Amino acid sequence: MNKVRYDGAEVILVLAMAFFGAFFIFPVLRTVGEAFYVDGVFTFRYVMDVLNDATYVEGLGNAFQLGIWSTVVAVLIALPLAILADRFEFPAKRLLTTLLLVPLVLPPFVGAIGIKQVLGQSGALNSLLSAVGLADMNHPIDWLGQWRFGGMVLMTAFHLYPIIYLNVSAALANLDPALEEAAENLGCPPGKGFFFITLPMALPGLFAGCTVAFIWGFTELGVPLVFDFTRITSVQIFDGIKDLGKSPFPYALVAVVLTLTATLFFFSKRLVGGRDLSSSGRASVGRRDARPLRGVPMRACVAFFIFIIVFALLPHAGVTLVAFSGDWYLSILPSSLTLQHFQEALGHPITLPSIANSLRYASLAMILNVVLGVAIAYVIVRTKARGREWLDVLSMLPLAVPGLVLAFGYLAITREGELFRWLVDLPPFIPKDSPILLLVIAYAVRRLPYIVRAAAAGFQQTSASLEEAAANLGAGPITTFVRITGPLIAANLIAGAILAFAFSMLEVSDSLILAQEQRFFPVTKAIYILFGSLGNGPFLAAALGVWAMVFLAVSIIGAGYVMGKKMGALFRV
Amino acid sequence: MVSITIRNLTKRFGDMVALKQLNLEIRKGELFFLLGPSGCGKTTLLRTIAGFYQPDEGDLFFDSDDVTRRPPHRRNTAMVFQSYALWPHMNVFQNVSFGLQQKRLPAGVIESRVNKALRTVQMDAYASRKINQLSGGQQQRVALARALVVEPACLLLDEPLSNLDAQLRLEMRSEIRRICKEAGLTTIYVTHDQKEALSVADRMAILENGDFAQIGTPQELYRDPISRSVATFLGESNFLAGRIIEPAKRLGYWAVETNAGTFEGRITDANWKPQYNDRVSLAIRPECFHMVAEKPYASFVQGKIIRSAYLGELVHYWLDVDGLSAPVQISCLNPRQIEPAGDKVYFAETRSEDVIILNN
Structure with a gap:
């Protein structure tokens, strides 16, 4: 052309x-x-200092873990959802697949306000547990303290999974259905064909989504701030604002983060760019319709979608309840509602x-x-x-x-x-x-x-x-x-x-x-x-x-x- | 190698009936063509045979096996898709060996059979190439090798040559026929290219709005079309309106009165018995007219040339004939000179074997 x-x-x-x-x-x-030119002198000292400082290294480690784990959890959530939505027909599919995307724009940082209300020591979960006799309100469980990192991973993952879901759905939708039909035609059962033919070709899409999700999680600021988690790079940089212009350390930290994300970005673009298989074009032949689900599998599928949506929106439901509550302390739900x-x-x-x-x-x-x-x-x-x-x-x-x-x-x-x-x-x-x-x-x-x-x-x-x-x-x-x-x-x-x-x-x-x-x-x-x-x-x-x-x-x-x-x-x- | 039997096959998409009560018998080792305009249902029929569509009514047999409800991966058909559907994340060898892996054959057997299949399509030098490094013609041959290597019960080809240029298409036509015949494969070939069908098929069917218009050998369909649509779809025809006057001396032949004069012709539809005075159409192919110097007794047209078209191997003339609303097209094979349009009156004669009487 x-x-x-x-x-x-x-x-x-x-x-x-x-x-x-x-x-x-x-x-x-x-x-x-700012990290390299200090008082007019070029130096690697501060970057080296950052890499030798136990606190900063721990922060980087935690940021890296937050990025990795939230991406992994997001993939575990998004991949089955994308496959189900691509393959099957079930009631309210359009509504459910749209609602799935909502968590993407709701900042975890706002949701975290709700999470604290639900998981705090005097929050809804402890109240619920004590109401059924599983906990003692005099010795409440410190969910956020004990499970802080896990909580941060979940918050971030449930915020990021739509990115991966969207990438995988797009990759699956763009594939020529004849590619999988050809495998079936040559004696490969449908499920197996999906794993050996379709999934490998959707991998670039999955990987592209993962890269964006990882960088997002790796540098996430709002969630650790609300969880009071300071041993993580993003918060260390943010706190560095207080002595802005005096210490080159926050800048050195920034330089390190940037190097890591940019390297990953280029690496992933290389890997994905060379093999964008999904754009090979669709055939004119009509796709076989998504198979309608009935009975138990249908209910399980819809329940899975609803579970993910509800769980992802739980913090935001918490925020909403807080906004309407007259008083919400040591109780499962607010004791009164108000405007x-x-x-x-x-x-x-x-x-x-x-x-x-x-x-x-x-x-x-x-x-x-x-x-x-x-x-x-x-x-x-x-x-x-x-x-x-x-x-x-x-x-x-x-x-x-x-x-x-x-x-x-x-x-x-x-x-x-x-x-x-x-x-x-x-x-x-x-x-x-x-x-x-x-x-x-x-x-x-x-x-x-x-x-x-x-x-x-x-x-x-x-x-x-x-x-x-x-x-x-x-x-x-x-x-x-x-x-x-x-x-x-x-x-x-x-x-x-x-x-x-x-x-x-x-x-x-x-x-x-x-x-x-x-x-x-x-x-x-x-x-x-x-x-x-x-x-x-x-x-x-x-x-x-x-x-x-x-x-x-x-x-x-x-x-x-x-x-x-x-x-x-x-x-x- | 199997025979394929289709009984009362019906397929609907919503309100649209894509295949209407089809019946067909394809013999063992036969190279069978499905031909028709786009949207006639030929690809739907092929995909139903492969198992990608479930028919709403009717049965499908491979030999005496009822495969109507059998899933695609257990039918042992091998299809060549119009888009080829080669897997871009595998190289040529991996693509071709996939079907054999599904049969769990030992690696050594797979390798030798893949190499043999690649040699058959002259692609053995490209085994480790990526799919996107191949030209359209090479991809087409890999797709063919991938289908052939599994030694399928039948081979299904969905417009396999439509993406190739004219020269390559000619080569691949005879290539496909050679390969199918050597392997003795029962083959169904979908195309909208009549030259492809006429030159390669053992037998063919013309599909029209989800129904078979006619089934037969290429020569039967071209020489003896039983309906106006078949005569129109395959090659070109002149249609002259007329009335049956009387049976001719030869059995099955009738004299027909038209505005251009009286013609003697034959009936191709065995299920039809014409009556005196029946309104009919005559179908006469352009190449069945021959220019003659003197006025014949019957079965001829006379008129002035209003237009001509030179095609190299032949020339077309359009004759304005008194009493006919449309000009009559006649063609001459590689003439020494081209007659000019003008006032000169020409006579063009035809033989009664070449005049087809159609029941409107």
Whole structure:
């Protein structure tokens, strides 16, 4: 297939590269640089010190374990679900498979508020156990203390399994069904054929999902914070903010994390990139319908789906109950229900402004994302502009860089006297210390890979000859995009945009670090601050969390309906 | 090697009846073609025989074995898919050996049989290649080897040549026939390419809207079509409306009156007895007309050339004939010169064996 050479491609490419250079490479290098250039001298000392420091090494070990175990648990959950949904027909399948995705956008950090209420020493579980005589409320079991690491793994895994589920579903859906039929035809029983033929070909999809999930778990900040688990790298870096500019250790730690994630990322892209088998195209022959399940297997299958959904949403149910509870202490369920917290939240000086702030930041970030994402995907898929391979790699790199690292970088490049100081101090447009531009850029950069993937998938599924036909009939590039390409990739774009918006609304690392003044707080920072404050703070935090969860659940269900199985294309390396 | 018997086979997809009460007997070692326009049900029938579709009614026998409810992996058919369905995570050797592994044969036997199969399709030099390193024609041959190596009860081919270029298609046609005949395989071959079917088949069936329009040898179907649709689908035909006047001297032949004159023709549908004055259609192939210098007595058309098309091995003329609404197409094999369109009147004669009388 001949790709048409477009004149604007190089311009877009240069602009996109410049954007990445300024707001991704530069801040990351600045952050990493702090670890190597200390007082104007280049040194490996601090990195070596970090690697020799027992506390930091333990933190890295714990982070690594959190990443590995939460990925393993997520695979154990997601793989059977994806296979069941691909193979069989059962009641309420559409609803169940959509609800499965909801945990993805509900931040574990908010859910952890609920988990504490359920699993705390004076929480619901202990109350339940003592009610049936299995525990003694005078000597309550410290679930979170004893099972802290396991709890963190479960929280993270039940947050991340949708990424793997989406990847595997997409890989299975893209396979030519004739490949498995050919095996059956040659005498291979159906179950065996699935394991020897279909599963190996879905492996790249599974692996791509695992990479994203592992990096996510490895650098997870919200969950350890709420579980009060400080012996983990992400929290050690976060605590490093307190003596920012004084100690190079947090930066050295960042450099180490970045090296690990980037190595893994490139390794996995190499491994997967060479063998993307699922895109070998589908035959025209109709797929055999998913087999309807009946009787006991059907009930077991539906029960499994419901169990996973309920379990994944348990913390969030906890948060919801907290938000509505008048009093919830030493009892299985709240002793009374009230709307009081929602009313009080309306009057609290932090809550309403934070919602308005988040909506503003997230919408702007979404617009920036869509414009950049479409332009980049266009250059990568449709043109032969020199350097587009580099742009491709660059646009995926934010997946490999933990939010913390970038957040630190943004702080570094906007300090007094730095090159990008104007981002936070540009009267009369940007009031002093307003993080609006910085947060919009930060949100956009972090979520750009998903939008680029979504748009690129759309471009790939839309034959270039459709555009050439329009050009042939006299339509210019812009008309062609508006009339032909745009409508054809709209589903991908809408889903990508909704996800980018949802993720931005609940972004944790950038929000916690970059918003320092109360009137500029986004929702997540407001929840974090309220949760830590005395009085009715936690209840208000829960009320705010419920609001955010409802909003995001609606978003992800909407995106799921628009995209269907194609949504897996968004979460690839 | 088995014979295949299909009895009252019906397959529905929702409200759409894809196969209607089909009956068919395919003999041992026969190379049988299913031919028809797209959407006629030929692939559905093939996939039902392979077991990928369950028929709603009817039975399917391999020899005297009822296989109607048998799952695909226990039918011992071997199918070559239109998309080839070669597994991209395995190399050529692994693809071809898969079926033998399912039969749990010893490794040595597998290796020698795979190598033999690869030699048959002239792919033995590519055993360790990845699938995506092969050209379309090579992939097609690997798919064929993968199916042949298991020595199946029957071979099922689903438009196996449709992705190849014209030259390669010609080569592979005779190649497939040679291989099937050497192995004595019962083969069902689905295609929409009539040249492929006519040149390779022992017998063939034309499917139309899920029903058999006609079953027979290539020559029977081309020479003796029993319906207008068969005559249209295979090759080209002129259709002349007419009325039966009387039986001709030869048994089975009748005289038919048309607006272009009287023709003598024959009946191909054994189940039909025409009556005097019945309205009928005559089907006459373009190459069955011959230009003659003098006006014949009967079974001819006369008219002016309005258009011609030169195809190399033959030339087509369209004659405007008085009394006929459509021009009559006639063809001449490799003529020395091409007659010009104009006012000159030409006579084209046909023999009564070449005039088919169809019951409208």
